[in-house]
Amino acid sequence: MNIPNPSRRRALLLAGAAAFSFCTAATAQTYPSKPVRVIVAFTAGGTTDILARAVTQKLSEKLGQPFVIDNKPGAGGNIGTEMAVRAAPDGYTLIVNSVGPMAVNQTLYKSLPYDPLKDLVPIVQIADVPNVLVVHPSVPAKTLAQFIEYAKARPGKLSYGSTGVGTSSHLSSYMLGQRSGMDTVHVPYKGANVLNDLLAGRLQFMFATVPSVIQHIRAGKLRALAVSSEGPSRSLPGVPTVAEKGFPGFSAGSWFGFFAPKGTPASVIQLVNKTVNDVLPSLQEQMVREGADPVGGTPEQFGQFAQREHEKWKAIVRDSGASID
Incomplete structure (x- = not known):
């Protein structure tokens, strides 16, 4: 077997490194082709x-x-x-x-x-994209505190929707219920169809992504009570965070x-x-x-x-x- 001398070996390594650098640079220059x-x-x-x-x-x-x-x-x-x-x-x-x-x-x-x-x-x-807690207008609560009081006075009577078991919308409601003591019923859906039943009043509330409901909030078809992000949402100025309304550390966006x-x-x-x-x-x-x-x-x-x-x-x-x- 012909083993190159040290100088030759160093030269080969340098040449290989140069070729790799050239290929990387070429990829950057030609991508996407x-x-x-x-x-x-x-x-x-x-x-x-x-x-x-x-x-x-x-x-x-x-x-x-x-x-x-x-x-x-x-x-x-x-x-x-x-x-x-x-x-x-x-x-x-x-x-x-x-x-x-x-x-x-x-x-x-x-x-x-x-x-x-x-x-x-x-x-x-x-x-x-924060989740926002929205309620159907038939729910009289205007604030998060009022909503929790309303729900706790009706154990097992209020239903919330989600876009599926284990989704952010499901787990946000679960977290709020766990920390507030609310007893509510989870109704999982496949994807965005949940909004149809919420808008129709067959569900009383849910945590939804802001983009999916912002137009309904502006039209008065849903009422926004709180966002699930650590800080306020620029898209919903004036809507408080869940964290600042008595649940520090609540973050589920x-x-x-x-x-x-x-x-x-x-x-x-x-x-x-x-x-x-x-x-x-x-x-x-x-x-x-x-x-x-x-x-x-x-x-x-x-x-x-x-x-x-x-x-x-x-x-x-x-x-x-x-x-x-």
């Missing part, structure tokens, strides 16, 4: 889909290639998430995902064939951001991160009007945030007893 598929693990028209479409339109304009939304709903977001996990890590499949598939479902579902926080890499957080399959080139992650951060200011007015608070930041910040959310929701899901086979 064809359309990019952006998976959304939920139906068209939902909060994840609306935010993804707003941002991908700007990405298409800035980077000169279509960023095409591909809705793959089902199993609480697990179907679309697994598709992203299994996709080639070449930068041409990304996913805009949310708190459920990334931070809740690992604990909620008895067995997932992947680990979203290990098999997907964070790119950038798009937005925080939703969030959304870009992820990529593990192994996606760092140059792609950096380019998409930078471009999203560049375009978010131009979307701020629209996003706040529709119920979302733009975030941005680095991949590292987003990854650390997602890990903290996983730990928080793991404890809440286990305490609630929620489970899906």
